[in-house]
Amino acid sequence: MSAAPAPTGNGAEAAAIAEDSPAPRRGGLARLVGLFNANWTSWAGLAMLVVIVLMAIFAPLLAPYDPLDQSILNRLKPPSADFLMGTDAFGRDVLSRVLYGARISLIVAIAAIGLAMVAGGTIGLVSGYVGGRFDVAMMQAMDVLMSFPSLILGLVIVALLGPELRNLIVAISLTAVPPFARIARAPTLAVKERAFVEAGRALGFSHARIIFVHILPNVMSEVVVMGTLWLATAVRVEASLSFIGLGVKPPTPTWGGMMRDAFENILDAPWIAIYPGLAILALVFALNLLGDGLRDATDPKLRGE
Amino acid sequence: MIRFILRRLLAAAPTLLAVLTVVFLIVRVIPGDPALVILGDQATPEAINALRARLGLDRPLHEQYVSFLLTALSGDLGQSMVSGKPVIEELVAVLPHTIDLTLASLLLGVVLGVPCGIWAALHRNRFIDYAVRIVSLLGLSFPVFVSGIFLLIAFALTWRLFPVIGTADLNDWGDRLHKLVLPTIALGSVMAAYIARVTRSSMLQSLSEDYIRTARAKGVPWRVVVWRHGLRNALLPVVTVVGLYLGILIGNSVLTEIVFNRPGLGRVVVAALTQRDYTMLQGLLVIYCFLIVVVNLLTDLAYGFIDPRVKHG
Amino acid sequence: MAEAPVLAVRNLRKHFVQRKGFPNPVTVTVRAVDDISFAIRPGEAFGLVGESGCGKSTAARALLRLIEPDAGSVTYRGEDVLAARGGALKLLRRKLQIVFQDPYSSLNPRRTIAQTLVEPMQVHGLARGADALARARALLDEVGLPAAALDRYPHEFSGGQRQRIGIARALAVEPELIIADEPVSALDVSIQAQVLMLLKDLQARRHLAFLFVSHDLGVVRWFCQRVAVMYLGRIVEEGPVEDVLHEPLHPYARVLRDASPVPDPALRAALPRIEGEIPSAANPPAGCHFHPRCPRALPACRESFPATTEPAPGRRVACHLYPAEDRASVR
Ligand SMILES: Nc1ncnc2c1ncn2[C@@H]1O[C@H](COP(=O)(O)OP(=O)(O)O)[C@@H](O)[C@H]1O
Numbered sequence: 006m007s008a009a010p011a012p013t014g015n016g017a018e019a020a021a022i023a024e025d026s027p028a029p030r031r032g033g034l035a036r037l038v039g040l041f042n043a044n045w046t047s048w049a050g051l052a053m054l055v056v057i058v059l060m061a062i063f064a065p066l067l068a069p070y071d072p073l074d075q076s077i078l079n080r081l082k083p084p085s086a087d088f089l090m091g092t093d094a095f096g097r098d099v100l101s102r103v104l105y106g107a108r109i110s111l112i113v114a115i116a117a118i119g120l121a122m123v124a125g126g127t128i129g130l131v132s133g134y135v136g137g138r139f140d141v142a143m144m145q146a147m148d149v150l151m152s153f154p155s156l157i158l159g160l161v162i163v164a165l166l167g168p169e170l171r172n173l174i175v176a177i178s179l180t181a182v183p184p185f186a187r188i189a190r191a192p193t194l195a196v197k198e199r200a201f202v203e204a205g206r207a208l209g210f211s212h213a214r215i216i217f218v219h220i221l222p223n224v225m226s227e228v229v230v231m232g233t234l235w236l237a238t239a240v241r242v243e244a245s246l247s248f249i250g251l252g253v254k255p256p257t258p259t260w261g262g263m264m265r266d267a268f269e270n271i272l273d274a275p276w277i278a279i280y281p282g283l284a285i286l287a288l289v290f291a292l293n294l295l296g297d298g299l300r301d302a303t304d305p306k307l308r309g310e
Numbered sequence: 311m312i313r314f315i316l317r318r319l320l321a322a323a324p325t326l327l328a329v330l331t332v333v334f335l336i337v338r339v340i341p342g343d344p345a346l347v348i349l350g351d352q353a354t355p356e357a358i359n360a361l362r363a364r365l366g367l368d369r370p371l372h373e374q375y376v377s378f379l380l381t382a383l384s385g386d387l388g389q390s391m392v393s394g395k396p397v398i399e400e401l402v403a404v405l406p407h408t409i410d411l412t413l414a415s416l417l418l419g420v421v422l423g424v425p426c427g428i429w430a431a432l433h434r435n436r437f438i439d440y441a442v443r444i445v446s447l448l449g450l451s452f453p454v455f456v457s458g459i460f461l462l463i464a465f466a467l468t469w470r471l472f473p474v475i476g477t478a479d480l481n482d483w484g485d486r487l488h489k490l491v492l493p494t495i496a497l498g499s500v501m502a503a504y505i506a507r508v509t510r511s512s513m514l515q516s517l518s519e520d521y522i523r524t525a526r527a528k529g530v531p532w533r534v535v536v537w538r539h540g541l542r543n544a545l546l547p548v549v550t551v552v553g554l555y556l557g558i559l560i561g562n563s564v565l566t567e568i569v570f571n572r573p574g575l576g577r578v579v580v581a582a583l584t585q586r587d588y589t590m591l592q593g594l595l596v597i598y599c600f601l602i603v604v605v606n607l608l609t610d611l612a613y614g615f616i617d618p619r620v621k622h623g
Numbered sequence: 624m625a626e627a628p629v630l631a632v633r634n635l636r637k638h639f640v641q642r643k644g645f646p647n648p649v650t651v652t653v654r655a656v657d658d659i660s661f662a663i664r665p666g667e668a669f670g671l672v673g674e675s676g677c678g679k680s681t682a683a684r685a686l687l688r689l690i691e692p693d694a695g696s697v698t699y700r701g702e703d704v705l706a707a708r709g710g711a712l713k714l715l716r717r718k719l720q721i722v723f724q725d726p727y728s729s730l731n732p733r734r735t736i737a738q739t740l741v742e743p744m745q746v747h748g749l750a751r752g753a754d755a756l757a758r759a760r761a762l763l764d765e766v767g768l769p770a771a772a773l774d775r776y777p778h779e780f781s782g783g784q785r786q787r788i789g790i791a792r793a794l795a796v797e798p799e800l801i802i803a804d805e806p807v808s809a810l811d812v813s814i815q816a817q818v819l820m821l822l823k824d825l826q827a828r829r830h831l832a833f834l835f836v837s838h839d840l841g842v843v844r845w846f847c848q849r850v851a852v853m854y855l856g857r858i859v860e861e862g863p864v865e866d867v868l869h870e871p872l873h874p875y876a877r878v879l880r881d882a883s884p885v886p887d888p889a890l891r892a893a894l895p896r897i898e899g900e901i902p903s904a905a906n907p908p909a910g911c912h913f914h915p916r917c918p919r920a921l922p923a924c925r926e927s928f929p930a931t932t933e934p935a936p937g938r939r940v941a942c943h944l945y946p947a948e949d950r951a952s953v954r
């Protein structure tokens with residue numbers, strides 16, 4: 006990285022993890038241990054993720070109660086045999102809501118990052134391939150977008166568009182477009198200089214074919230690894246927006262929304278906040294573990310030599 | 311030095327201009343007539359038109375744009391649509407709280423993160439290294455409102471060590487610090503996690519450089535090699551990313567302020583959004599971007615300070 | 624000229640403008656290709672030789688429009704290559720193919736050999752499905768590779784094998800002319816001969832025309848019928864390969880011939896000492912670019928670039944030693 010002004014904002018979080026690329030210089034055994042460890046942690050992340058996804062899919066089967074069922078009699082009950090995680094201020098079962106809450110987190114994160122990956126990836130690929138002034142202009146636009154703190158940008162967009170699932174997805178994906186554009190552009194610049202791209206042109210392939218059939222696969226692994234790391238960020242931003250009151254509208258259970266409700270009753274019933282908080286933490290941690298391990302595994306510095 | 315700063319500021323000017331334009335567009339182009347939003351559905355058309363005229367919304371877009379730019383550049387961000395007070399005054403009033411929190415968290419992050427990162431790098435692939443890596447990954451997985459609420463439950467509700475409510479008296483330094491402790495831990499631990507990871511990897515990088523190996527081969531003691539050669543070079547990327555994460559820090563301070571009920575920019579943002587205070591919102595976005603431009607400038611200066619190769623002037 | 628040329632290049636020019644240097648960048652114009660002209664007849668192998676950096680690859684890429692040339696004209700069987708667009712250009716690309724120097728970067732590492740060979744056929748609507756695969760198999764056979772190669776990836780092959788795959792890919796669209804840009808210079812010496820034999824074989828069998836780019840006169844002599852010698856972006860001499868090598872007209876062609884390992888030791892002479900600043904295409908000397916290194920430089924060489932003359936039938940040279948009116952001075 007040069008001394009040029011660094012774009013501050015939403016690129017940084019995933020970059021923090023991406024920045025961390027160890028270059029092993031030890032003997033064979035220690036390196037094996039290192040690689041095994043990298044595998045061990047990413048397997049742990051994957052396992053946690055699978056559990057959470059299964060929870061979300063089978064929530065109707067697993068949940069002991071309807072997550073929307075209110076009960077005046079059972080308000081703010083501490084955890085017990087009937088309500089394993091207690092109840093909230095409306096007498097709703099916290100466990101059932103935590104199980105269903107995984108759905109919104111996953112849907113928003115996957116949709117938003119999927120969109121950002123496609124949009125940002127395309128911008129990065131095309132911008133890098135075309136090069137010249139177009140490239141400079143596109144990257145400057147990305148820098149401007151990155152110079153807003155992502156949470157603030159998400160906040161403003163959702164607030165102005167209205168807190169709906171669709172707007173939430175759009176807002177979060179918009180904040181993630183620039184980093185994907187950058188991560189796709191860098192290898193594109195290198196790949197487009199390879200002779201096989203020129204061979205494609207000589208063979209009469211269209212630019213679109215060259216970009217999406219020939220360059221894209223060579224860029225994909227970076228984008229996917231980055232995607233995993235950004236899923237973690239997206240889950241966190243969605244939870245944060247819900248906590249501020251700009252998430253999917255109640256009574257739909259969301260983890261961030263549950264934290265918000267719990268926060269209002271924190272003096273009387275702090276346990277309500279613990280479980281959704283742990284759920285958010287578990288999902289974000291799982292995604293970070295997985296992304297971190299994937300990055301290590303795909304890092305050419307680790308793979309080669 | 312001065313010339314260096316001026317040049318950097320000049321380089322930031324186009325970005326700032328673009329940012330101002332985006333801010334202007336976000337607030338104008340997004341559906342919803344501010345006047346209608348402020349006055350509500352029952353308002354008469356005359357009242358709405360009157361408000362639109364007062365807000366300057368009846369003028370053509372480009373005229374609004376030019377006057378927005380001119381006033382913004384002169385430091386005047388207009389008046390709050392809700393309170394009628396100058397936006398800049400309201401923002402300057404809460405700014406110290408946000409800056410307190412941000413700087414304290416940054417300090418905690420550096421003090422905790424840099425040594426942990428070095429420690430892990432020096433014990434590469436040993437238990438300490440794995441512990442630092444996993445704990446830091448856990449640390450940066452915490453949304454700050456979650457860690458904030460957990461801290462609140464533990465320290466303010468269970469052990470009652472710190473206050474729950476956090477408006478500090480700016481003139482009472484003891485009070486100011488006391489109320490800063492929990493929010494700083496919540497926000498600073500995320501920062502520490504990022505910094506530890508970056509320090510670790512850049513330290514590893516710099517320890518694998520040739521001249522370090524040469525120094526070792528020449529019999530320079532390991533301790534000296536690490537501190538005199540390794541660390542200095544390892545710190546360069548750390549400075550860059552500290553600058554980078556300051557943006558995250560500023561963004562996340564919104565959540566911290568809500569959880570700990572502290573005044574600050576974050577609270578003002580949320581209030582402006584719920585009240586549809588468009589001028590306030592514009593002002594906030596401008597301030598945020600301005601802060602980030604300043605942070606970038608400081609990062610550059612720090613960079614030049616550490617790295618003698620970056621020439622000033 | 625007996626037959627109309629397949630490819631005629633007239634005054635092709637490509638300059639690269641770059642801003643170099645920090646903190647005070649200066650604009651540098653690299654005259655990589657400066658007004659070159661030549662023509663290739665059907666089935667003919669035409670050599671383009673010159674030192675590394677003289678603009679051979681740039682010329683090859685510009686006439687295929689892999690980079691857009693700045694000026695000049697390129698015609699394929701009378702059709703304007705530089706003005707073609709869309710479908711017409713696509714059709715031209717079928718007829719003019721290229722084999723690259725570096726067999727490692729010229730194949731997409733993520734595509735199997737089958738995909739690599741079938742894709743061009745599909746794009747040009749020549750074949751699809753099982754038919755295309757059968758053709759791919761036949762192509763592999765033609766370049767001397769087993770059909771089992773189809774399902775493999777490029778990294779499983781050696782440099783020589785990859786170059787064969789690159790040749791098969793060029794043949795997949797049934798071109799009439801192949802530009803071979805130093806096709807063997809990246810290969811082991813032991814492999815070079817095999818690949819050259821293959822190309823020669825293909826040329827005869829498919830009646831292909833070649834623009835054969837090389838820095839090695841020995842190879843050109845063996846492979847080509849005619850040759851053009853390039854120096855700093857310009858063609859300084861052109862003619863039948865035997866004549867040019869046996870009796871070079873241009874002093875530079877002579878230097879080049881003398882420096883290359885010619886089989887006949889009697890033809891070798893001591894290399895003239897090269898003195899002065901080594902010229903580059905970015906900063907070519909005024910007048911004839913070669914004059915600072917030329918053992919026979921005249922005062923006029925410093926003044927102006929010599930016009931191209933035809934001192935003998937079929938031979939062209941750009942040198943002040945051979946003024947237009949004086950044909951007798953050959954020798
Ligand atoms: N894309 C480019 N941009 C700038 N200069 C270039 C580019 N491609 C080639 N050149 C320059 O043009 C000259 C001729 O290069 P090239 O055609 O590759 O030579 P050759 O193939 O004869 O070795 C060289 O000086 C080279 O540096």
Ligand SMILES: [Mg+2]
Binds near residue numbers: 676679805
């Ligand atoms: Mg070349």
